[in-house]
Amino acid sequence: MKAIVKPTQRLEGTINALSSKNYTTRYLLIGALADGTSTVRYPAHSEDSDAMRRCIRDLGAVLEEDEEQMTIRGFGRHPRDVKELDVGNAGAVLRFLMSVASFCPEVTFINRYPDSLGKRPHDDLIDSLRQMGVEVEHRDGKLPITIRGGKPRGGKITVSGNVSSQFLSSLLFVAPLLEEDSEITVLHDLKSKVIVGQTLEVIAQAGITIEASEDLMHYRIPGRQQYKPQNYVVQGDYPGSAAILAAAGVTNSDVRVLRLAEQSRQGERAVVDVLRAMGVDLTHDNDVVHVKGTQSLKAGEFDGDHFTDGVLAMVAAAVFAEGTSRFYNVENLRYKECDRITDFLAELRKAGAEVEERQSEIIVHGRPQGVPGGVEINAHYDHRVIMALTIVGLRSDKGLIINDAHHVAKSYPQYFDHLLSLGAQIELLQEEEH
Template sequence: MNGFKAVIKPTPVLRGDIQALSSKNYTTRYLLIGALADGTSTIYYPAHSEDSDAMRRCIRDLGATLTEDETKLVINGFGAHPGKVKELDVGNAGAVLRFLMSIAALCPEEVTFVNRYPESLGKRPHHDLIDSLRQMGVEVADRDGRLPITIGGGKPKGGHITVSGNVSSQFLSSLLFMTPLLEEDSEITVLHDLKSKVIVGQTLEVLEQAGIRVEAAEDYMHFRIPGRQRYLPKDYIVQGDYPGSAAILAAAAVTSSDVTVRRLAEKSRQGERAVVDVLKAMGVPLTHTNDSVHVTGNGKLRGGEFDGDHFTDGVLAMVAASVFAEGTTRFYNVENLRYKECDRITDFVHELNKAGANVEERQSEIIVHGKPEGVKGGVEINAHYDHRVIMALSVVGLRSEQGLIINDAHHVAKSYPGFFRHMLDLGAHIELI
């Protein structure tokens, strides 16, 4: 997809019925455990996004074979023995990089992860995982924790491993994927605080589905992983994606709407399932039954206080909805938003205020003073190459007086290539230039 701008025009009414996109988090995890199995696994309804496509590309390079049709992807895995590869290109996909840094340690020779996005993923730190890999005897060459990163292949050793959970839960997930394949048993202790615990729950869920045994403490701060395990080739069905759907639901909440989003499992382990509860708490008329969320929005919302750590990837969409709520809304415990594709607190708040909203930031909070009458808009917005910022600002544009122009809107494809198509299907007035 070539670069384009999205011109979001005032849209009072949204109506329609869509299927949620498939979950990016589950797709990348199923691709990985399919590759780590000896034999053939089938993934139904895999997501297509820059992240999941990066995982497809990299596991192919490491020796898996993939065939795909409209509804499913069949993987023949490499098991515990990824092949020789000099370089891996994860694009701008942080989770894919972090998961594969551990797997690369199982390669017969060293592997370099290249730096294709110096302004985005290239700025993100990976010290915490590098420290853990070094404890396991893995040689790592890096630029102060940043890409390009070279992992020395060979024989990582299990045993007692510590990992910091302060910046991201992806470092822990990475170790949980790799350690079952080692000769030795491993114990992992998480230091400091663990961010996005709920996403670790997704990792443990897919490991269990693949026949892997992990003993986890209730607070996810300590794990025991027996070595010499094997991933079983299995069939997996990818559920609908709450983080992407959060923006669609927010758009329905701030307009006069009759919108149904299907394939959103009521009993999902995705933390962003909480966006449904957040919207309910804000007084949005909605129902969630038979894995479908049905919103009959009237544009009226009321402010509240929400712990954003439970639904990290849904926070920006909920902030966008709360721009139009009565009173003040506070999202707290969200500092890890600063360490994403951009600083999702400072950068996002700056663009919201430019559009006419009244939003403040703290180190780990976003505070929104609602404007039920709407915002002025009429400005060009910098999306900071961030898919979640693009989607959230699109929601704000719908209730702006003069619309919004979002630059570099093609970066929405990182997680949700069909986002603008779905918005247009629901009746949003959007022009792509």
């Protein structure tokens, strides 16, 4: 699908934030790891959460769902013996389930997206699983990956946090179910600590005990625990909403986004503060973020590690700010669906933005007068890139044509519908199947 994004003067209206992808995938997983039946209210529907639904079903969970909620009858520590799992293009789902698969005799995770997830490395988690007595067959740390488990062991386990926090989260989900007590030490640095906080929050809600050091680099986990079946409510999603809020921030707007909890543990909650620092007129009360955009923004310096999945949307807003903005501590963006620094900035330059990259920084020389646009650009199969490029297109002189825009469905299938409902000028062209 191509998205033809036209210059749009005004956005106005109210939308519900979509449900959090991160919380949905985690609640689905702990529902599956429980013995008994859990309910999840307002689960997200996106390619990632649907991949988790599909895989836990394959592993033996029984799922029933209506408009508002899902029930999950879990398999505990006894998943079904399956030969293959298809996680689609969902990196977090793959990584979480690699540890769960260690309870199975032999499972192969297939490679359906060789140009995206198929290029991402998982060596750090493979090393940890081997320490637990699990045999792993792989191609340079990449898919397809075969796990031969059955009896994973606890004990002393190390995991690198340099590339992704998902490797650590994966181990934290499974370690409480092992026969032995475990001690997990994170090596090097730990990316996206906030997201590890979400993992710990969800695990605790299921009645599991994990003792974490204050810096989240060390964990003591008693074995032989059981996830308790519970009722969970999924909160609104900040990473997806970041793009809507940024679009409102760069246009003349009066936009309300509902269901965004003020006390959320989602790191991307920080995008509200980032937009405020850029001079956007917004309020955040009673779980509603209300933006009155005036197109007048100012540059700033921001530590992107706190809001990893909101960085690209904020960079898009900074394209139109007065002055030079710097987003630092963002190297882990290079290891996502695409290299979100080099690839994204290449497309921004085509649109006429003035941007520079360092290994772990994005520098934006703002153009308050706008950018020319008028070009066709590539999304690199990446949902966050699509959302961010759309923001730039709305404020460009001649608009933008974004190729492969259907990949936005990975996390936010209703993204274009929501923008259209607010008055955005966007035309969606289904391309012919070849």
